Amino acid sequence: MAKERLLEIRNLRTSFFTHVGEVKAVDDVSIYIDRGETLGIVGESGSGKSVAMLSTMGLLSENGRVVSGEILFSGRNLAQLGEREMESVRGSEIGMIFQDPMTSLNPVFTIGGQITETLVKHRKLPKTEAKRRALEILASVMIPSPDRRINQYPHEFSGGMRQRVMIAIAICCDPDLLIADEPTTALDVTIQAQILELMKELKSRLGTSIILITHDLGVVAGMCDRVNVMYAGRIAESGTVRDIFRRPRHPYTLGLLKSVPNPNRMQKERLVPIKGHPPDLLKPPAGCAFAARCTYAMKICVNARPPVFDVAEGHQSACFLNHPDAPSVSM
Template identity: 60%
Template sequence: MEKLLEVKGLKTSFDTHIGTVQAVRGIDLYLNKGEAIGIVGESGCGKSVSMMSIMRLLSSNGRLVDGEIMFDGKDISKIPENEMENIRGNKIGMIFQDPMTSLNPVLTIGAQLIEPLTKHKGMKKKEAIEEGIRMLKLVGIPSPEKRIKQYPHEFSGGMRQRAMIAMSLVCQPNLIIADEPTTALDVTIQAQILDLMKDLKDKLNTAIILITHDLGVVADLCSRIYVMYGGIIVEEGTDEDIFYRGRHPYTWGLLKSIPNPNSKLREKLIPIEGQPPDLFKPPVGCPFAERCEYTMKICIEKQPPLFDLETGHKAACWLCHKNAPKVDTPIRGEE
């Protein structure tokens, strides 16, 4: 498959009055055309910052320290801002976490929906409105001719999220980055939004990067998953690799903290004890060492590389070393 996006050695930091936060500490990932991948991890692990770095939407104190971001064969980490403006919203769309704060409350949905069409596609206003109505209909908003004239506060939470998806799709981008698209929605609406994204991916062949802290959300949509912790990728592989053959203790912890729908027994959910590492002073060893029950001396002294386990399956854990003690994998099988 042809690669659409390839990120190599991405590092992003934020300068504050008390020091520098090393939010992303060197990650590699790739995305094929028409593929959906997931990036999962706790809040603060660096997944959203990684995507904001790709979009060049960092706050004023944020900076891209190092790395290469190849999009459609071009390194967009070094292009001028005016060129990046032609990519954002046009070739790469983004669905932000909270549609109520991401949408402009003083502009109608229509005004916000047609702006990319007039800016990037050169459409006249009437033509852009017709296309906006078509997109609202495509994402399942009823009475789109009426709704396009309304303001964000007149939409329910689920409808605002659908409107955000319509805005990200309106220019028919090659890639959509969805940052926690189901946050603050009830489970029924969550399922509808995920089904909608899956349907649009299949119909339009749009590649998707789904950012979430919930492994359950990525199960249906994503073919490959990256697990992030402490600003680095600690495991990557197919959905089956992660769910049934996971090798990193942090991945095990994530899996043990979500319900198992296949279990016939009443199982307790087991939270991951402790706190994420301080990224003002990141640990020299494995960032998960202080919370891991399998920690060895080398885990504290040296950060593990990403060990190749199988085709495309990698894990940054010293337990994957050939000389490491063997431990039973405490994750669920395919019951």
Template identity: 65%
Template sequence: MEKTLLEVKNLKTSFFTEVGEVKAVGGVSFELKEGRVLGIVGESGSGKSVTMMSLMGLLDRNGKVVDGDILFDDKNLLKIGEKEMEKIRGNHIGMIFQDPMTSLNPVLTVGDQLTEPLIKHKNMKRSEAFAEAVKMLSLVGIPSPEKRMKQYPHEFSGGMRQRVMIAMALTCKPKLLIADEPTTALDVTIQAQILELMKDLKEKLNTSIILITHDLGVVAGICDDVNVMYGGLVVEQGPNDKIFYNPRHPYTWGLLESIPDTSSDNKERLKPIPGTPPDLLKPPVGCPFMARCKYAMKVCKEHRPPLFEVEPGHKAACWLNHSQAPKVDAPVGRGGVKVNE
């Protein structure tokens, strides 16, 4: 039986600003098994990155986790001090940030930045750390790794910098790797190479991965499980194939309908989701998607829907899944992308 590596329970994170409390994450729960890849998808502002920054203890000064638990390897990360968190961050949990150019230090060589976590967390001598870092650069497909160790970030291309970030996140062989939009700034060819690399490293190191993205095509190709987030909440969660073949939330339908169908010769216009995300200074009482949903009912405005279990392991927070709700057929069954089978 697969062991649960990470369990997030009712996580609530807010930012306290001059104009009020922004409830960026409003009660998120999910779990991740060892050796699996979890995709977290949704529009900008849905709470994806804030959830992960809460997990890593890297919130801005005005940000605070106001409720919930984050259990990693049977340890509650919200109950430990910063010193103990520093031993976990970068050692047992690695993170690939969105933009490698702003995440890598421009005045330090790549070698200095790769060896630092090995010296700090693994108590390696500098020569041992250098040799291990060279191995990691080679593993992520960077040619002439020893020469590259002495170079600075600006001497690398965008794709190579992303590979360096992946190598840095994996140097200590963490149990969990968090990848925040790792392919956003890359062209399609490099995107495919980076995703293939992540799949390969998962197999070799048995690393569990959380992939944050707005690209459902990326999710279909690499993830085992999917969380769809909207308005600071998880609105649908389940295995990859269930989300793509049997989506049960109108927001997920909208995301799938906005993907080009590459399997058909029919040229149809993409269907954008009308409206804008909710104001998290004053989050709605009921369903956060109600104002943009053509299936909205009176109950949607007055009561937030729970996560209904629509089939084993597959849940969706929509009143349409209530036994007394009118039957509505999903307008999509598959988003025109290849599902990881």
């Protein structure tokens, strides 16, 4: 089946303008997702995962701005849409589950009220029809006794149930794309598994494409088709899950893989955290952002920014080790 590009972010730069200077949170990032795909975005805290997606949704805080780049979705450049048009994209074409559910659920409205409002506004459903549909959606995200729960407020729900409500709101208008920012990080393992299962089920039933931001490489392995590894506001490596796990071509990806337990390996392996810290995004280094922490760093890595190398079909790495003249190292 021919692949259809759903979202394509090209050379996105997003900065925050603060009293101490410009924070280059997203610095020349290109990401795409095809229809029907699940794309993972991984990377340490502060690498720009959320900011890249908030730029796409037009939801940056006041001091944040898309400085350059394109965000192409259904034939439009979202980076150039006005607030009214963006509101309609957000309500009905792209749904987002936010990192912190309590900041995005409105505490003073019942959850039924919040879903119904979205349906009335974006689907123009009459109120009674919207309420009927809200009940259906709550049931579809496995919220028990939806007819009772629909009249409750966000604080009356447990963490896992709140996350289901967030998913319900995000999918209620049948979006083509669902962006899930750390949807399970705050939850315990069993609930985490249930939420991921629910997302898989929704995907296969509704055909929604999913961008999943996570710290957890185990989650990526279980859920995603492709992965983008982000580091200090840039894409370090991208490829299929299989390429990234089996043939990582960027030392940062390798570092991430070594820092998580691998249940598939028989012998007990030692986990190695990546030493050091990411650079200050107020003063990003001239060369590779990872050079200071990289065991393979060469002189050029400190002086020049690595271009993106095609290392195999659909597999890219922004690391000089992939240059034809670089010394060969076994990663």
